[in-house]
Amino acid sequence: MSLRDALRIPLREITDEAVYRERRHLVAALMAAPALGITGCSRAEAPPPPGKPLDPTRLKAGFGTREERTTFQDASTYNNFYEFGTGKADPSRAPKTLRTSPWTVAVGGACAKPGRVSLDDLLRGQKPEERVYRLRCVEGWSMVIPWLGVPLGEVLKRFQPSSKAKYVAFTTLNDRKQMPGQSYPSLDWPYREGLRIDEAMHPLTLLATGMYGKALPQQNGAPLRLVVPWKYGFKSIKSIVAITFTEKRPLTSWNEMASDEYGFFSNVNPAVDHPRWSQKTERRIAGTGSKLFADRIPTRAFNGYGDQVASLYAGMDLRKWY
Numbered sequence: 116m117s118l119r120d121a122l123r124i125p126l127r128e129i130t131d132e133a134v135y136r137e138r139r140h141l142v143a144a145l146m147a148a149p150a151l152g153i154t155g156c157s158r159a160e161a162p163p164p165p166g167k168p169l170d171p172t173r174l175k176a177g178f179g180t181r182e183e184r185t186t187f188q189d190a191s192t193y194n195n196f197y198e199f200g201t202g203k204a205d206p207s208r209a210p211k212t213l214r215t216s217p218w219t220v221a222v223g224g225a226c227a228k229p230g231r232v233s234l235d236d237l238l239r240g241q242k243p244e245e246r247v248y249r250l251r252c253v254e255g256w257s258m259v260i261p262w263l264g265v266p267l268g269e270v271l272k273r274f275q276p277s278s279k280a281k282y283v284a285f286t287t288l289n290d291r292k293q294m295p296g297q298s299y300p301s302l303d304w305p306y307r308e309g310l311r312i313d314e315a316m317h318p319l320t321l322l323a324t325g326m327y328g329k330a331l332p333q334q335n336g337a338p339l340r341l342v343v344p345w346k347y348g349f350k351s352i353k354s355i356v357a358i359t360f361t362e363k364r365p366l367t368s369w370n371e372m373a374s375d376e377y378g379f380f381s382n383v384n385p386a387v388d389h390p391r392w393s394q395k396t397e398r399r400i401a402g403t404g405s406k407l408f409a410d411r412i413p414t415r416a417f418n419g420y421g422d423q424v425a426s427l428y429a430g431m432d433l434r435k436w437y
């Protein structure tokens with residue numbers, strides 16, 4: 116396999132250990148050889164957030180949609196959660212090995228009040244609310260799901276992030292007994308994600324604890340996960356055990372795996388193709404009739420949440436910062 120081919124395996128096909136190892140090798144080689152000029156998203160810092168206030172009416176319009184909802188059945192049986200297998204049906208079929216209670220989250224880094232907090236403490240005083248969000252996967256399918264959760268920013272504020280907190284890093288549980296998929300090197304465990312601080316504080320960013328009025332099923336990221344609706348689905352990290360405020364941009368699993376395919380920002384953008392496929396359209400998992408996928412529809416910039424979030428990226432070249 117050539118160097119370029121090894122770097123261009125779509126997310127759904129990364130199952131084979133030999134391929135995985137070869138790719139990691141090549142990624143390391145690329146990092147050591149910038150002269151090759153295939154560096155993808157550079158490690159340089161993105162421009163600072165513009166910090167424009169949001170219009171409340173526009174903001175609220177992002178909290179719901181009248182679009183047809185995906186059924187609970189489809190949303191809970193067609194999943195990406197590599198800790199429980201790389202096939203779409205694997206996570207829902209996996210034995211229920213995840214112990215979600217008690218659950219603690221370590222919150223630390225650049226903040227005045229770090230600590231290990233139980234899930235109850237983390238959510239204390241915050242009543243979960245329902246938000247019906249679209250989530251669009253980098254692979255080209257999308258769902259419309261009624262989530263239950265609290266705005267992440269409201270929770271983060273309690274830990275009093277300092278002026279050095281420019282980013283927020285998130286980590287999934289790392290335990291092969293509870294997450295048998297971690298016995299395979301399909302990813303460099305634990306799964307990690309990150310957001311710029313203004314993205315994390317944005318009112319649309321949800322710390323979800325449930326969907327369809329119930330607690331999150333194991334396969335959807337129990338007991339708590341992110342939902343960042345204007346970004347490709349992989350930014351919505353599941354089963355979070357650590358949240359860290361950082362000054363430097365944190366490493367994230369897919370970006371580390373193949374930075375030219377999965378950028379740090381990963382805002383849904385039909386104008387920027389994935390290196391191996393177009394991002395112009397998507398297939399909605401609508402859940403009606405016997406077909407899993409509805410007909411193709413155009414993908415919208417920021418997954419249709421541009422009114423709420425485009426100002427976060429004012430002045431940024433979104434081709435460069437993909």
Ligand code: MTE
Nearest residue numbers: 194195196197252287306348349351352353
């Ligand atoms: N979080 C962890 N820990 N592990 C994963 O494999 N997959 C991501 C994201 N969060 C993933 C994860 C990807 S690729 C997508 S598209 C969404 O979860 C899918 O969420 P869903 O299964 O609830 O639709």
